[in-house]
Amino acid sequence: MGKTSKDKRDIYYRQAKEEGWRARSAFKLLHVDEAYGILKGVQRAVDLCAAPGSWSQVLSRKLYDPCQTDDEKAAVKIIAVDLQAMAPIRGIIQLQGDITKQSTAEAIIGHFGGDEKAQLVVCDGAPDVTGVHEMDEYMQHQLLVAALSIATCVLETGGTFVAKIFKGNATWLLSSQMQIFFKKFDIYKPPSSRPSSIEAFVVCSDFCLPVGYIPQVINPARDDIRLLAEKTGSDVNRRLVPFIACGDLGGLSDPDEVKSTSSEEPNSDVQYVYDAVMNDASYPLEFKEILKEVYDEQLQIS
Ligand code: SAM
Numbered sequence: 001m002g003k004t005s006k007d008k009r010d011i012y013y014r015q016a017k018e019e020g021w022r023a024r025s026a027f028k029l030l031h032v033d034e035a036y037g038i039l040k041g042v043q044r045a046v047d048l049c050a051a052p053g054s055w056s057q058v059l060s061r062k063l064y065d066p067c068q069t070d071d072e073k074a075a076v077k078i079i080a081v082d083l084q085a086m087a088p089i090r091g092i093i094q095l096q097g098d099i100t101k102q103s104t105a106e107a108i109i110g111h112f113g114g115d116e117k118a119q120l121v122v123c124d125g126a127p128d129v130t131g132v133h134e135m136d137e138y139m140q141h142q143l144l145v146a147a148l149s150i151a152t153c154v155l156e157t158g159g160t161f162v163a164k165i166f167k168g169n170a171t172w173l174l175s176s177q178m179q180i181f182f183k184k185f186d187i188y189k190p191p192s193s194r195p196s197s198i199e200a201f202v203v204c205s206d207f208c209l210p211v212g213y214i215p216q217v218i219n220p221a222r223d224d225i226r227l228l229a230e231k232t233g234s235d236v237n238r239r240l241v242p243f244i245a246c247g248d249l250g251g252l253s254d255p256d257e258v259k260s261t262s263s264e265e266p267n268s269d270v271q272y273v274y275d276a277v278m279n280d281a282s283y284p285l286e287f288k289e290i291l292k293e294v295y296d297e298q299l300q301i302s
Contacts, residue, residue: 012192016054024192025124026054028201029162031190036203038160039063042119044077046108046154047092048099048147048163049125051082056092059122064091077118079111099125100146105217109153117156123147123163126199133168137198140166141174144202151207152181153215159207166198173274176294178204 012024021027033039039062047056059078067073073091080086081095081104088094093111097104112118125143129136144163151161161182165174171187179185182204189200209215274295278288 021054021057022052023054026058027192028124028190029055029058029122031192032162032188032201032203033058033062035188035190036186036205038120038162038203038205042160043075044112044116044118045079045120045122046112046118046150047078047080048108048121048123048150049082049143050080050094051084051086053080053086053089053092055122055124056080056086056089060089060091077111077116079108081108099123099150100142102217105146105150105153108150109217112154118154118159119156120160120162121147121151121155122161125164126166137166137168137170140164141170144174145177148178148181149217152209152213153217155207157208159205161202161204161207163202164199165202167200168198172294173291175202176291178202179290179294180210182207 010024012027016022016024016026019026039059042063045059045063047059050056056078063078064073064076067076076091078092079095080089080092081097081099083096083098085096086094095104095107097107099105099108123143125140125147127136127139127143144165147163148161151159155161161178165171165187167187175185175187183206184204186203187200188203193199193201274291277291
């Protein structure tokens with residue numbers, strides 16, 4: 001699809017052209033780095049949902065290009081994954097695949113193991129937008145949960161996870177999930193992200209697996225966590241709530257009905273998940289405390 005004159009007037013669009021970035025999205029990652037210093041000292045990274053590759057270009061230019069010697073270059077490992085193929089980028093290993101599929105996740109994990117875990121996982125995942133708000137949000141959140149589950153498998157302790165999030169009714173629930181694994185958590189809207197867009201970025205740092213948690217690839221559309229908990233007899237893995245973003249798709253509203261999409265008003269599905277977890281004695285108390293904190297904070301219930 002051709003670019004509109006509105007795109008061409010956009011400062012970041014023009015700057016991306018001038019500086020040779022494949023997409024204006026490059027500035028979103030650059031702005032996250034300016035605000036949080038996420039690239040400092042990083043040699044091993046994973047770029048999920050990477051095509052056409054502007055975030056991978058940022059990683060290549062910031063982490064690979066400054067290397068002076070072959071040994072320094074060999075120490076840099078950056079894996080980029082997308083459904084679509086993309087033109088090669090210096091210092092980037094490409095994998096083509098669906099990040100919600102076990103086989104793709106395992107291929108990524110295969111590149112990192114033992115002492116060689118990743119220090120940074122980034123994900124700019126977005127589905128093909130349908131215009132049906134609940135559906136787009138649901139699909140985007142599936143990508144985010146898939147990315148989080150891959151991050152729990154490949155990140156070293158202390159590592160960082162940055163991912164796009166479509167803000168909406170389930171933001172508080174997803175936020176609580178991330179705070180299980182990361183000591184520091186923030187949601188950031190870079191100046192290069194269009195104000196009209198519902199996207200923002202979660203910036204999670206200081207990764208730390210809960211004691212007893214078994215890192216695993218989960219299919220966010222299935223109830224794998226509950227199954228694993230039953231299989232292992234361990235409650236620890238139940239800190240990730242079975243994935244429900246905006247209820248099932250059968251519950252989509254009448255498109256003519258004007259519905260609030262404000263993140264300050266939980267829909268009944270969100271309330272349902274919250275109540276179900278809080279009333280379920282098998283969820284760890286520590287998890288319930290975090291969930292309540294995030295729920296109260298984001299919905300400003302005193
Ligand atoms: N960060 C990229 C850049 O800077 O060039 C832009 C990413 S673009 C906004 C979103 C990407 O998500 C698309 O390339 C799309 O193919 C990818 N994507 C969507 N669903 C995916 C999935 N299930 N697995 C892998 N990639 C996916």
